[in-house]
Amino acid sequence: MILKVLKYSFSDLIRSRWSYVYLAFYLVLGFVLLFLNDNLSKAVITLMNIVVVLTPMIGTIFGIMYFYNSREFTELLLAQPIRRRTIFLGQYLGVALSLSLSLVLGLGIPFTIYGITQSSQIWDFATLLISGTFLTFIFTGLSIYIGLLNTNKIKGFGYAILMWLFFAVIYDGIFLISLVIFDDYPLDKFTLFASFLNPIDLSRIMILLKLDISALLGYTGALFQKFFGTSQGLIVAFAMLLVWTIGPTILMIRKSSRKDF
Amino acid sequence: MIQLQHITKRFGQLTVLDDISFEIENGGTFAVLGPNGSGKTTILKIILGMVLPQRGEVLVQDNKVRQTWDYRKQISYLPQIARFPDNLTVRELIKMIKDLRNMPSREDELVEMLGLQKFMDKKLGNLSGGTRQKVNIVLTFMFDVPILILDEPTAGLDPVSLIRLKDLIEKEKAAGKIILITTHILSLVESLADEIIFLLEGHIHFRGSLGALSQKTGEKDLEHSIAALLE
Numbered sequence: 001m002i003l004k005v006l007k008y009s010f011s012d013l014i015r016s017r018w019s020y021v022y023l024a025f026y027l028v029l030g031f032v033l034l035f036l037n038d039n040l041s042k043a044v045i046t047l048m049n050i051v052v053v054l055t056p057m058i059g060t061i062f063g064i065m066y067f068y069n070s071r072e073f074t075e076l077l078l079a080q081p082i083r084r085r086t087i088f089l090g091q092y093l094g095v096a097l098s099l100s101l102s103l104v105l106g107l108g109i110p111f112t113i114y115g116i117t118q119s120s121q122i123w124d125f126a127t128l129l130i131s132g133t134f135l136t137f138i139f140t141g142l143s144i145y146i147g148l149l150n151t152n153k154i155k156g157f158g159y160a161i162l163m164w165l166f167f168a169v170i171y172d173g174i175f176l177i178s179l180v181i182f183d184d185y186p187l188d189k190f191t192l193f194a195s196f197l198n199p200i201d202l203s204r205i206m207i208l209l210k211l212d213i214s215a216l217l218g219y220t221g222a223l224f225q226k227f228f229g230t231s232q233g234l235i236v237a238f239a240m241l242l243v244w245t246i247g248p249t250i251l252m253i254r255k256s257s258r259k260d261f
Numbered sequence: 262m263i264q265l266q267h268i269t270k271r272f273g274q275l276t277v278l279d280d281i282s283f284e285i286e287n288g289g290t291f292a293v294l295g296p297n298g299s300g301k302t303t304i305l306k307i308i309l310g311m312v313l314p315q316r317g318e319v320l321v322q323d324n325k326v327r328q329t330w331d332y333r334k335q336i337s338y339l340p341q342i343a344r345f346p347d348n349l350t351v352r353e354l355i356k357m358i359k360d361l362r363n364m365p366s367r368e369d370e371l372v373e374m375l376g377l378q379k380f381m382d383k384k385l386g387n388l389s390g391g392t393r394q395k396v397n398i399v400l401t402f403m404f405d406v407p408i409l410i411l412d413e414p415t416a417g418l419d420p421v422s423l424i425r426l427k428d429l430i431e432k433e434k435a436a437g438k439i440i441l442i443t444t445h446i447l448s449l450v451e452s453l454a455d456e457i458i459f460l461l462e463g464h465i466h467f468r469g470s471l472g473a474l475s476q477k478t479g480e481k482d483l484e485h486s487i488a489a490l491l492e
């Protein structure tokens with residue numbers, strides 16, 4: 001049953017013009033960066049900087065937009081013999097999968113043509129796609145959760161954008177300020193803990209650990225490396241991203257089972 | 262069988278249903294009436310499990326509604342406002358609901374009866390309100406289920422379709438089904454309803470047959486009886 005709901009949400013989104021715009025954007029980005037740039041590492045880093053900001057944003061916007069636009073569809077499904085959990089999980093997966101597909105195809109096609117499948121950097125690239133997919137799922141889930149909490153469309157949209165802004169920009173600001181203020185204290189544990197709480201940071205750390213470029217790791221990344229070592233750090237970051245994916249999903253299902261429609 | 266036991270529903274400060282209990286044991290047409298905002302739709306949605314009451318229990322065919330879902334296999338619901346995904350065609354929508362319910366259906370007969378053939382490949386977003394309501398009717402009546410819940414089924418229908426709808430409801434009633442209906446068209450109530458459940462200020466103000474209602478109020482027709490109830 002969940003596959004049926006997923007199928008309808010997915011095909012609904014695949015028909016939408018915006019999915020193609022999103023796909024085309026990554027295609028252009030991938031081709032331009034790879035073929036106008038002779039350094040593969042640099043291309044991956046540039047892509048990373050775009051992916052860690054853009055995938056959460058698109059996940060947030062599409063998630064909240066789809067939630068409000070498919071109210072009719074949801075109400076129709078709620079009166080059918082289907083579990084609530086199935087409806088919301090199916091719709092969530094439909095949105096997140098179609099966005100992830102745009103990302104994977106949009107960057108995957110140029111990379112395949114470029115011939116990265118034969119190169120040793122295939123795993124760097126794969127890490128990039130994996131974190132982008134994680135971020136898509138995490139932020140789609142969070143924004144649907146926000147949608148469930150807010151019947152008012154404008155409010156819901158506002159909160160969702162704020163949520164993205166918080167993780168993408170504000171969080172780093174607060175973090176830096178607190179580092180400056182508490183300069184006199186040992187901050188290692190605090191910093192490590194703080195990096196767990198932001199999926200965007202986690203993704204960045206994961207990619208940079210994989211690329212093994214110490215210069216770009218930054219304070220949090222360097223701590224990660226010092227604390228866990230490169231390979232264990234990768235696993236920890238991956239595990240935390242998984243927690244970040246499951247968390248909002250559980251919140252979403254719990255809220256949906258207690259809501260009036 | 263539908264049983265409501267001590268149902269209380271509040272939306273914020275507003276108590277819409279206050280300790281309501283009733284039971285529908287046998288088939289027949291039951292009209293849920295009441296002024297605007299008296300909780301008619303809320304009652305129907307509580308039976309469907311779409312709205313969750315703060316207190317009380319609903320049983321449908323001996324299944325507790327809370328936390329279950331497969332009892333809805335036995336219910337068809339016609340929502341008040343016919344809202345569908347805009348970018349689907351009528352044909353796709355019918356196919357989708359059939360696919361989800363996975364039951365034998367008789368949509369072709371209904372499509373023909375309501376004259377929807379020429380709209381089958383039109384997008385739902387481009388249909389008029391009345392046509393959408395007809396699609397709504399097809400979706401509700403195409404499955405053979407023991408309980409029908411109709412929330413304002415007449416909204417936007419032309420007189421010919423209204424007669425067709427009446428026939429449809431009568432046939433289902435003859436088949437021994439439970440039909441719960443809310444409507445503002447009192448002539449429909451007069452010609453169809455076996456029993457009236459009248460809601461007022463969160464309580465069931467009256468329950469009984471049309472005859473019992475006119476006896477209670479001393480009025481001859483339904484319109485005046487209801488006006489008398491409201492006073």
